[in-house]
Amino acid sequence: MYNFPCKKIEAESIGNIDFGAYFLEIIDRGQSHHFFINHVPHSEKCIILGTGAVNKKKVSIPYFDRMSWYNLFTVSSIYYFDSTLFFDDVNLGWLYGTNDRWYMEDVANIIIKLLVNMNISPENSICVGSSGGGYTSCVLATVLKSKALVFNPQLICRNWSMPHIERLKEGVLHDDEQLLEERLNLNLIIEKFNYLPCLHIFYNVVAKEDVDNQLIPFISKLSEKYSVMEIKDRIRFDFYTNVKGHNGMIDNDDTIKLIEQDLMIKDDAIIQKKAVNSWLNNILDHCKMKLHSKK
Numbered sequence: 597m598y599n600f601p602c603k604k605i606e607a608e609s610i611g612n613i614d615f616g617a618y619f620l621e622i623i624d625r626g627q628s629h630h631f632f633i634n635h636v637p638h639s640e641k642c643i644i645l646g647t648g649a650v651n652k653k654k655v656s657i658p659y660f661d662r663m664s665w666y667n668l669f670t671v672s673s674i675y676y677f678d679s680t681l682f683f684d685d686v687n688l689g690w691l692y693g694t695n696d697r698w699y700m701e702d703v704a705n706i707i708i709k710l711l712v713n714m715n716i717s718p719e720n721s722i723c724v725g726s727s728g729g730g731y732t733s734c735v736l737a738t739v740l741k742s743k744a745l746v747f748n749p750q751l752i753c754r755n756w757s758m759p760h761i762e763r764l765k766e767g768v769l770h771d772d773e774q775l776l777e778e779r780l781n782l783n784l785i786i787e788k789f790n791y792l793p794c795l796h797i798f799y800n801v802v803a804k805e806d807v808d809n810q811l812i813p814f815i816s817k818l819s820e821k822y823s824v825m826e827i828k829d830r831i832r833f834d835f836y837t838n839v840k841g842h843n844g845m846i847d848n849d850d851t852i853k854l855i856e857q858d859l860m861i862k863d864d865a866i867i868q869k870k871a872v873n874s875w876l877n878n879i880l881d882h883c884k885m886k887l888h889s890k891k
Contacts, residue, residue: 648728
């Protein structure tokens, strides 16, 4: 469908990044990781986009979600593919990799090298994705110390669809292994890196299971470590309505505007401190009350 040049290099050989749009396969210590790059001349900012679940019966991999948007952005963009999906039957991997090797770590290190050679600092980038790609975007924002704009993301992957979890287990684990929880839970990622990133999270209120099983448990656990004001100062939640539930997204044009808007403003400006949703206030206050009652 896309007739772009394909390039292949070793991770340690990453140097000046060519301008233009092309596929890039990077070999990192024997493991292939796949990217689509659009390097815009004189761009000082970058949009980093991830892919969630992929139906491998309908599309070939590596596959890059929202790739058709690349020429709608005025700045550079990096799309990354999750090589966990090369394992049989796995169609959602959250950049898990194997127990011996965390692909998230590989991809983050590669993206840092790409940004350095594009003369773009991580704080001038934004990680974007939805669902599983929303989770990896939040984790990347934590690791890179950048920011993220995400839609209906998983925040606690174990609370997501069991068939996806079971296929991941069957695909990547040996008989005596268990999934490593610290790779599949944003709370544990934030704790590991001791950094609360600037996140702009949208949820479709029609997808009640996302709110009940992802958002509320995430905030509840986060409130054990951070104060209500700290959470409000770093994370903005917005809500919309789409009858298609979890897969119902915001209009493409509006999403692109949101990406460019959040990218261009400073982290703290993303958070409207005086306009926090009252529903979110109630959740945060409830979590704090639960925490104090345990003491």
